Amino acid sequence: MRKTRVPFDRAAPFYDKTRGLPELVMRQSVKTLIRELKGCKSILDAGVGTGRFAAPLQKSGFQVVGIDISRAMMEKAAEKDVDNLVHSDACLLPFKDSSFDATVCVHLLHLLADWQEALREICRVTREILVSMSYERYNPLREGYNRLVKSLGYESRRLGKGEGQLKDLVKPLKTVFIATYDVQADERLMHLSRRVYSSQWTIPKAINDKVVDELKLQFSGQSLPKELWIIVWRTKDVQAYFNNFAERR
Numbered sequence: 001m002r003k004t005r006v007p008f009d010r011a012a013p014f015y016d017k018t019r020g021l022p023e024l025v026m027r028q029s030v031k032t033l034i035r036e037l038k039g040c041k042s043i044l045d046a047g048v049g050t051g052r053f054a055a056p057l058q059k060s061g062f063q064v065v066g067i068d069i070s071r072a073m074m075e076k077a078a079e080k081d082v083d084n085l086v087h088s089d090a091c092l093l094p095f096k097d098s099s100f101d102a103t104v105c106v107h108l109l110h111l112l113a114d115w116q117e118a119l120r121e122i123c124r125v126t127r128e129i130l131v132s133m134s135y136e137r138y139n140p141l142r143e144g145y146n147r148l149v150k151s152l153g154y155e156s157r158r159l160g161k162g163e164g165q166l167k168d169l170v171k172p173l174k175t176v177f178i179a180t181y182d183v184q185a186d187e188r189l190m191h192l193s194r195r196v197y198s199s200q201w202t203i204p205k206a207i208n209d210k211v212v213d214e215l216k217l218q219f220s221g222q223s224l225p226k227e228l229w230i231i232v233w234r235t236k237d238v239q240a241y242f243n244n245f246a247e248r249r
């Protein structure tokens with residue numbers, strides 16, 4: 001029996017509009033991804049979602065297979081002509097050992113209470129590298145949201161560790177800077193007010209409204225800096241860490 005799952009069916013209609021990167025940053029991200037995946041042919045995109053990265057990677061000539069537990073998200077990926085989409089849980093992958101040269105895994109692990117299991121599975125099916133992306137700047141708006149929600153007796157949902165936190169556990173092969181850019185607090189406040197982020201889906205609307213009103217007083221009109229990095233691990237390093245982890249338990 002699987003622990004709690006956070007499928008994104010409800011987010012499929014608005015995911016790309018609310019999570020999109022500025023055009024230049026997206027271009028730079030894809031360029032950097034392609035460079036870091038050089039030498040790899042077959043790629044698993046674990047938690048492929050709407051195919052944000054699978055689509056351009058496939059266009060660049062990689063053989064991409066995307067897996068996700070949300071059919072609605074994968075329908076969006078199919079609309080972008082992502083060919084190989086499999087409805088599957090990242091913790092139980094329907095692939096033989098070492099099926100892929102690399103796995104791309106972006107913004108998935110924080111959704112899984114059993115994120116270690118997903119990593120173990122990803123390592124089992126991946127020969128060479130695991131590649132992810134992470135925001136590396138303190139986000140005062142998000143922290144403010146979490147703090148205010150907590151003060152009202154609720155908790156923003158974050159079940160597992162983020163890929164960015166994984167680099168504190170397993171030393172990456174490399175981290176590659178992509179870009180810094182500003183986001184407008186007003187846009188993020190609008191997203192928060194509409195509860196577009198999965199961390200908000202367990203917060204009642206009345207509580208959310210109260211928190212967002214408070215945040216508007218603090219953040220309206222501000223620009224917030226973001227900083228995006230790519231992180232690359234050797235699969236065998238991640239595997240070694242989790243083998244030790246299993247022994248320690």
Ligand SMILES: C[S@@+](CC[C@H](N)C(=O)[O-])C[C@H]1O[C@@H](n2cnc3c(N)ncnc32)[C@H](O)[C@@H]1O
Pocket residue numbers: 005006007008009046047048049050051052053067068069070073088089090091105106107108111112
């Ligand atoms: C935040 S989205 C990220 C999508 C894509 N990687 C991106 O960066 O645009 C997370 C995706 O993971 C999927 N997901 C959640 N739990 C999963 C699981 N256990 N196995 C596979 N996919 C899962 C969700 O349905 C969603 O499409």
